Amino acid sequence: MIDIRGLTVEYDGGIKALDSIDLTVNEGDSLGLIGANGAGKSSLFRALTGLTAFTGSIKFNGLDVIKKNLPSIRQDIGYVIQESDDQMFMPKVIEDMIFGPVNYGTSKEDAVKKADEILKKLEISHLKDRYNHKISGGEKKMAAIATILMMKPKVILFDEPTSSLDPHNRRTVINAINGIDSTKIIASHDLDLIYDTCGKVALINRGRIVKVGDRDEILRDRELLESNGLELPLSMGGR
Amino acid sequence: MNRAREASSEIRSVEDLSKLDSPVHGLSPLSKLLLTIVFIATVASFNKYDIVGLFAMILVPLLGYMISGIPVSTCFRKLKVVLPIVLLVGIVNPFLDREIMFSIGSFRVSYGIVSMVTLMLKGMYSLMASFLLVATMPIDDLCKSLRKIHMPKIIVSLLLLTYRYVSMFLDEVATMTESYSLRAPGQNGIAFRSWGSFLGQLIIRSMNKADRNYGSMILRGFNGEFYYCDRVFSKLSWLWIPILIAACVLMRIFNVPALLGSLFVR
Amino acid sequence: MHMADALLSPAVAGTMYVASAAVAGLSVYKLKKEEKLTSEPTFKRLPTMAVMSALVFAGQMINYTIPGTGSSGHICGGMLLTALLGPYAGFLSMITVLLIQCLFFADGGLMALGSNIWNMAFYGCFVGYFLIYRPIMKTKINTKIKLILASILGCVITLQMGAFSVVLETSLSGITELPFKSFVMLMQPIHLAIGLIEGLATSAVLVFVHSTSPDLIKGVDNGESKKSSLKVTIAVLLACVIVIGGGFSLLASGNPDGLEWALFGNTEYSESRTNMGLDEEDYGTSSSVADKAGSIQEKTSFLPDYAFSSDSENPLGTTVSGVVGSAIVAVIAIGICFAGGFFRKKTKKNA
Numbered sequence: 001m002i003d004i005r006g007l008t009v010e011y012d013g014g015i016k017a018l019d020s021i022d023l024t025v026n027e028g029d030s031l032g033l034i035g036a037n038g039a040g041k042s043s044l045f046r047a048l049t050g051l052t053a054f055t056g057s058i059k060f061n062g063l064d065v066i067k068k069n070l071p072s073i074r075q076d077i078g079y080v081i082q083e084s085d086d087q088m089f090m091p092k093v094i095e096d097m098i099f100g101p102v103n104y105g106t107s108k109e110d111a112v113k114k115a116d117e118i119l120k121k122l123e124i125s126h127l128k129d130r131y132n133h134k135i136s137g138g139e140k141k142m143a144a145i146a147t148i149l150m151m152k153p154k155v156i157l158f159d160e161p162t163s164s165l166d167p168h169n170r171r172t173v174i175n176a177i178n179g180i181d182s183t184k185i186i187a188s189h190d191l192d193l194i195y196d197t198c199g200k201v202a203l204i205n206r207g208r209i210v211k212v213g214d215r216d217e218i219l220r221d222r223e224l225l226e227s228n229g230l231e232l233p234l235s236m237g238g239r
Numbered sequence: 240m241n242r243a244r245e246a247s248s249e250i251r252s253v254e255d256l257s258k259l260d261s262p263v264h265g266l267s268p269l270s271k272l273l274l275t276i277v278f279i280a281t282v283a284s285f286n287k288y289d290i291v292g293l294f295a296m297i298l299v300p301l302l303g304y305m306i307s308g309i310p311v312s313t314c315f316r317k318l319k320v321v322l323p324i325v326l327l328v329g330i331v332n333p334f335l336d337r338e339i340m341f342s343i344g345s346f347r348v349s350y351g352i353v354s355m356v357t358l359m360l361k362g363m364y365s366l367m368a369s370f371l372l373v374a375t376m377p378i379d380d381l382c383k384s385l386r387k388i389h390m391p392k393i394i395v396s397l398l399l400l401t402y403r404y405v406s407m408f409l410d411e412v413a414t415m416t417e418s419y420s421l422r423a424p425g426q427n428g429i430a431f432r433s434w435g436s437f438l439g440q441l442i443i444r445s446m447n448k449a450d451r452n453y454g455s456m457i458l459r460g461f462n463g464e465f466y467y468c469d470r471v472f473s474k475l476s477w478l479w480i481p482i483l484i485a486a487c488v489l490m491r492i493f494n495v496p497a498l499l500g501s502l503f504v505r
Numbered sequence: 506m507h508m509a510d511a512l513l514s515p516a517v518a519g520t521m522y523v524a525s526a527a528v529a530g531l532s533v534y535k536l537k538k539e540e541k542l543t544s545e546p547t548f549k550r551l552p553t554m555a556v557m558s559a560l561v562f563a564g565q566m567i568n569y570t571i572p573g574t575g576s577s578g579h580i581c582g583g584m585l586l587t588a589l590l591g592p593y594a595g596f597l598s599m600i601t602v603l604l605i606q607c608l609f610f611a612d613g614g615l616m617a618l619g620s621n622i623w624n625m626a627f628y629g630c631f632v633g634y635f636l637i638y639r640p641i642m643k644t645k646i647n648t649k650i651k652l653i654l655a656s657i658l659g660c661v662i663t664l665q666m667g668a669f670s671v672v673l674e675t676s677l678s679g680i681t682e683l684p685f686k687s688f689v690m691l692m693q694p695i696h697l698a699i700g701l702i703e704g705l706a707t708s709a710v711l712v713f714v715h716s717t718s719p720d721l722i723k724g725v726d727n728g729e730s731k732k733s734s735l736k737v738t739i740a741v742l743l744a745c746v747i748v749i750g751g752g753f754s755l756l757a758s759g760n761p762d763g764l765e766w767a768l769f770g771n772t773e774y775s776e777s778r779t780n781m782g783l784d785e786e787d788y789g790t791s792s793s794v795a796d797k798a799g800s801i802q803e804k805t806s807f808l809p810d811y812a813f814s815s816d817s818e819n820p821l822g823t824t825v826s827g828v829v830g831s832a833i834v835a836v837i838a839i840g841i842c843f844a845g846g847f848f849r850k851k852t853k854k855n856a
Binding site for chain 3: 243246253318368402404407408409427438441446450499
């Protein structure tokens, strides 16, 4: 479904955020993207959605990620960014939810109907008419996920979905992620989250892929994780 | 204590008021905006010695406060912003315009004193009116209505988005100043050496924020137009507002207190 | 610097609204034109503009300690926005800042918004950019020095222009007895100091931003300047002159005593000052002349319907009935307040 070959992302000043990455994601996969801060997780997401210029090739369902294809590709990729505040720019939750579908031609009434369903499924119907800047961090994250689900994406990218959430909200978000059927890529250094949500894991460090493998193969390898700036998940007996 | 924190809570408190439910809140935003502007213009057009005629104008906003259930006292706190400016300009009038207009007992009131008081009343009234407007009209409702009358979308979208970010930034600035002052006890502001980096840091961070914001917009197919959930406003808006506007104009033309008084005096 | 509603007559406020709206229209048009030129949609700049306006708004809450004094000041942001966004986008952003300030903080007023936009945003963004910032940026000196120079000069000059406009607008509105000249003498020096501080703060911020991410600042890279710059400069200058000169003289011709009054009042001021407390009768006559001038100005003021204000001869109205009537109004007002209290209590109980 997603086929990445030789992907390199270079920022001003010659810093390479990603250095010739090869990665394949199959339909229905739930891939965990792990790595320390600054390893290149967000850059990979931004390249996938065409927000950052890159060299190499990314194919999405056979379509190249190039400017011409971006509108149709973006319709199929949902990107839940780390900062919910920057993702939700409309005054109310409901307005943010209908923002995407209406831009893609759904009527307002249908979009609101769909929003009601999704809010109900995520059990956050009470947030519908609330103002985005007045809801708590956990609620904001759930609402942000809801706005992305509105797009019915085939692939959803989650960037640090549980950062700065309390245990309860973290659990709610994890359950929500597990309840989504689409292909998922979850970037995080919260390895317990990855363990709970992903079947496959790719470990990246300083812009390079160190290892791709099954969840247990990588998340139980203390030596591998620690040499890449990570630690064993608590559930695996980490500190 | 912290100005940014104070400003942020001020915005929030006005916002809370604007979410209340009352007949005034239900009126359409444009009609209220129109009335407010007419009211302020009428107040401002009063002769600077016409203190009696001006006095009656207070009835319009008072009625609004009463029906909407918004305490008048909340708006008077804002007088501390308006009055000093008005006073600064008006304070010289009593000294320069000293001809006696009338006297109460042995106290002689000059034209200058009257015009100063009139000026302050004007300041107070226009504040009352515009505060009532924001306290009964969420900004996003205003944006939607402005879009309906074909205000350029870049301006409306800009207002909407700026408003969305203002409280966020105020909180951020508040946190920054607080953490600054924790490490710099006894300073009552940011020292010269840090002037540039303090706001500069924030600018660079904000540019990244804008970038992420733009990203999440185009990922969801943004093409320059926001869509809003419509709210239904009272159909009575366009009945009440003309009546009130007419009342303003009538009060401007006829000296209502004088007329009222003459009923009894004669 | 923020004008309050009470300081303006509707006619002056209206004129300023028209002028500011025209500039806003020009800005929108220019941004759209840029969109065609660069094939980048205008809304690409929307988040940046919004974030910057919010930032300037919040940045005004930062107190800067002024070196050598115990006091502190804050920035107002026109030049900063221009340097970061360019004049057109900067102008629109500044409008939003002023609008939110006036709605939520009573800084300026709804009716005075047009004037405030003109006094702060227009001078800060357009005059500041085309006549000060850009010419300086084109010179070939050290960028840091250029930025400092442009910020300080820009803030000082645009604030002086703004302050002068405040005086002009207030005087034309016939609000204050303060003679035009003394008002100017009062306002300009204050704003010289404010402008200097704002300039220093702006330059500090710009220099910092430039040192870390130079691409954020407009027009720093000298060389590839557009040919039309001179034309644009002249056009802006002309617009300035036309609006200020033309607009106000139009007003003044509708009201011949407007400016005259300012000057007349001024001579009156010096005269009455010499007489102050020395010769009461003399003082009385001279001030009644001033008063007459004032009352002529009121009658012929900008709105024609002033003429049928029923009380122009005796401002107090029929004095006794005026007092009685005011008392009645007061009673009604108090009644409304009580009814309001009652109303609120009832709704509380219901809730």
